Amino acid sequence: MLQIATGDPRPIIKQITDAVRVKIATGELEPGDQLPTVRGLAQQLTINPNTVAKAYAELTTEGWLESRQSMGLYVAAPRQRLSDAERDRRLDMAIDHFIHDVVPLGFSPAEVQARVAHGLQQLAPRKRA
CATH class of the missing domain: 1.10.10.10 (Winged helix-like DNA-binding domain superfamily/Winged helix DNA-binding domain)
Known part of the structure; x- marks a missing residue:
């Protein structure tokens, strides 16, 4: 598992x-x-x-x-576990951390965006309606 x-x-x-x-x-x-x-x-x-x-x-x-x-x-049954403000704060923190890790690698913004989009698409097929 x-x-x-x-x-x-x-x-x-x-x-x-x-x-x-x-x-x-x-x-x-x-x-x-x-x-x-x-x-x-x-x-x-x-x-x-x-x-x-x-x-x-x-x-x-x-x-x-x-x-x-x-x-x-x-x-557990789905529910919003965090407030909208906390979700936004955590997303901003994760993006900031990600950017600081990725920029020194020298990839173009287009390549980074393409790989992030691909990574998110890999998760999407598992999600059910």
């Missing part, structure tokens, strides 16, 4: 939370889908169960997941 990359500079918890968010946002995981247990995902990824538990706790706090008593964790 999820994979982690040892060469990724992001902490494992961040890799897990980011992967689950993307799977939900693209429709690969739908509301009501059950996630693997903490122990099961930890064994699959060969990581400490506490790491998975912390990632799941963060996703639950943010409203991406919901816990059902004695049944496990499930993808």
Whole structure:
């Protein structure tokens, strides 16, 4: 279901939370889908169960997941998790970070835009109406 990359500079918890968010946002995981247990995902990824538990706790706090008593964790029904102002702020921060990482690479703006568009299109087919 999820994979982690040892060469990724992001902490494992961040890799897990980011992967689950993307799977939900693209429709690969739908509301009501059950996630693997903490122990099961930890064994699959060969990581400490506490790491998975912390990632799941963060996703639950943010409203991406919901816990059902004695049944496990499930993808929560969609809702706007952040205010419009917070969404705009996070988008601006992500774009600023992206620009500062990409400009030194020397690509033309047209090439960068084409690759970003391609990357977004790769996610779009997974999204369901």
